[in-house]
Amino acid sequence: MCGISGELQFHDGPARDAAVIDHISALMARRGPDDAGLWRDADHVWLAFRRLAILDLSPAGHQPMLTADGRYALVFNGEVYNFAELRGELERRGVAFRSSGDTEVVLQALVHWGTSALDRFNGMFALAFYDRRERAMLLARDHAGIKPIYYLLGDDGLFFASQYDQILAHPWRAGLPVSADGLALYLRLGYIPAPQAILERTHMLEPGSWLRVTAEGRVNRGVYYAFPVFQPPDLRGEAAHEAVAAAVAAAVKRQMISDVPLGAFLSGGIDSPLVAAKMQAAADRPVRAYTIGSAGSPFDESAAAAAYAGALGLDHVLEQFTPDQALDWLDDVVAACGEPFADHSIFPTLMVSQLARRDMTVALSGDGGDELFWGYAERFGSILRRAAEFREPYWLRSARAGVRRVADGGDEHRYLRWPTIGDWQRGKHSLILPETLAAVFVEPPPWPTGVTLYDYDGWQPDATAQWLRWNEFTGHLAKVLLKVDRAGMANSLEVRVPLLDREVIAVAARVDWRSCLDLRDGRGKLPLRRALGRHIGAQTQAKRGFQIPMAEWFRGPLHVVFGDVLLGRDELLGLPLNRPALERLLADHTTGREDLSRSLWSLLSLGLWNDRHLEPAMAGRPV
Structure with a gap:
């Protein structure tokens, strides 16, 4: 796991100042504390690298890595777990390797197979591959979006980086306005999905895609992998459970390859205990597993995690946190997020990452199970149980019954009146209610017309279930993975996600949703539950994960912070603020009238x- 950045200039001009490159590279130092590298090609190209050494700890793994003839250069962040098989195939084609890790395999695969090599990689990665003869830069990102890569594409050239604060630190950022679309998405979803970003002309590369830019300014794009919106299932019941269990076991074993110590995150739920169980089954000594508890709050899951650890024979490390630690972690959270990000579960993810990093360099996590196997039972179930209500066109339903509520009765949805299942799903993912948004901001930016993530007007249960799974995988999972990457990398910890292995995803896409989600008792992820049941008897039934008492924090330590940061200003990122509405929002939460912690955060x-990030960049100060 590493950090990458680089630049391709379109016009002849002065070489990029070394101090600028050094500063941009220093911003990603935590991603790679073990080594640093820089390569230049004349005055118009440079590639920078920071290394967290995981495989081939020798100098042979140093990046940027060039081919022997000097034509091609690569910077690569991540891991390709099937590199040994690819290496064997390339060796049979006459390729001689100088190193033992996966970076050189990625380099040679791109040389020999071009962009078709990307679909051969089973791993997590973001990369930049430069062809000196063609003067072309290729950027690519893994199939699920586990590793991020941002880019700025302007009149002067292409700049890319692992972190958005590096985009802010680049001279080409000067004068770029805030993107109304990026801001609109953040205010509703709490993150900015690819390919949008918070400033105009800046982007995040989409999962499973590539971008090729030449020094003449020619741009080509491609998609090598897309999770299916609908795939007719052919795995059901016991056959589905067996196939999933086998795929997960193989993925975990595949992702345990490492030349440094590795462990596991352990929550009180289903997914991370399953990953830890498969790790322990493949290991010859107790696997060390890490848990963060919330000191007796209703969200505390440390007892369940400890029970799992005892039953599985894990070496369990548990640390509790208390409400007074909120302020201690606030700076770390803001520093880790180079772009706007509002998933407050990054607090415990940072905590458990720091805990694991004390004696590990790699940790395996259970992320992805909910999205692949219909794990958000309440969210999926509330829609699927009422899907038939959307059989008639909205205009006909409205004419018959007037504009009626089609929410599930949850407090956070009681004002929503959505015309389609897609809109209903969007409402469930909105962190700020529409009326709150309209009250707080004088003129909030509208939902971007070109963003189709929630465009769905069907009703048939099978198609709806498949679309909901696709939507969670494409949308919500992107936010989860950004959180995990930022928290892990802020602590120089590589976090691997074996449930997002290509083999597991391929099997999951074949499974009938009814073999994963029981609408009667509100349980999802049935194949994962069955697989865990082979290792342990008792399981938690509720959806669990590392959580924090954010509602309590806003009635405590974050109450003053909110006032200091927001109540004294007239605008936020150029949007005029209604301060009385902000004050009412905080007061309604503080008095217990409503839980508005999601909106407040x-x-x-x-x-x-x-x-922390934007104002210093706009003022030309170091980020």
């Missing part, structure tokens, strides 16, 4: 990001 996080 979305706004506070944006204000903190603005003050």
Whole structure:
């Protein structure tokens, strides 16, 4: 796991100042504390690298890595777990290797197979591959979006980086306005999905895609992998459970390859205990597993995690946190998020990453199970149980019954009146209610017309279930993976996600949703539960994960912070603020009238990001 950045200039001009490159590279130092590298091609190209050494710890793994003839150069962040098989195939084609890790395999695969090599990689990665003869830069990202890569494509050239604060630190950022679309997405979803970003002309590369840019300014794009919106299932019941269990076991074993110590995150749920169980089954000594507890709060899952650890024979490390630690972690959270981000579960993810990094360099996590196997039972179930209500066109339903509520009765949805299942799903993922958004901002930016993530007007249960799974995988999972990457990399920890292995995804796409989700008792992820049941008897039934008492924090330590950051300003990222509405929002939460912690954190996080990252960049100060 590493950090990468680089630049391709379109016009002849002065070489990029070394001090600028050094500063941009230093911003990603935590991604790679073990080594640093820089390569230049004349005055118009440079590639920078920071290394977290995992495979081939020798100098042979140094990057940027060039081919023997010097034509091709690569910077690569991530791991390709099937590199040994690819290496064997390339060796049979006459390729001689100088190193034992996966970086050189990725380099040679791109040389010999071009962009078709990307679909052969089973791993997590973001990469930049430069062809000196063609003067062309190729950027690519893994199939699920586990590793991020941002880029700025302007009149002067292409700049890319692992972190968005590096985009802010580049001279080409000067004068770029805030993107209304990027801001609109953040204010509703709490993150900015690819390919959008918070500033105009900047982007995040989409999962499973590539971008090729030449020094003449020619741009080509391609998609090598897309999760299916609908694939007719052919795995059901016991056959589905057997196939999933086998795929997960193989993926975990595949992702345990490492030349440094590795362990596991352990929650009180299903997914990370399953990963830990498969690790222990493949290991010859107790696997060390890490848990963060919340000191007796209703969200504390440390007892369940400890029970799992005892039953599985894990070497369990548990640490509790208390409400007074919120302020201690606030700076770390803001520093880790180079772009606006409002998933407050990054707090415990940072904590458990720091805990694991004390004696590990790699940790395996259970992320991805909910999205692949219909694990958000309440969210999926509330829609699927009422899907038939959307059989008639909305205009006909409205004419018959007037505009009626089609929410599931949850407090956070009671004002929503959505015309389609897609809109209903969007409402479930909105962190700030529409009326709150309209009250707090004088003129909030509208939902971008070109963003089709929630465009769905069907009703048939099978198609709807498949679309909901696709939507969670494409949308919500992107936010989860950004959180995990930022928290892990802030602690120089590589976090692997074996449930997003290509083989597991391929099997999951074949499974009938009814073999994963029981609408009667509200349980999802049935194949994963069955697989875990082979290792342990008792399981938790509720959806669990590392959580924090954010509602309590906003009635405690974050109450003052919110006032200091937001209540004294007239605008936020150029949007005029209605301060009385902000004050009412905070008061309604503080008095217990409503739990508005999601809205409050979305706004506070944006204000903190603005003050920590955007304002210094706009003023020309170091980020």
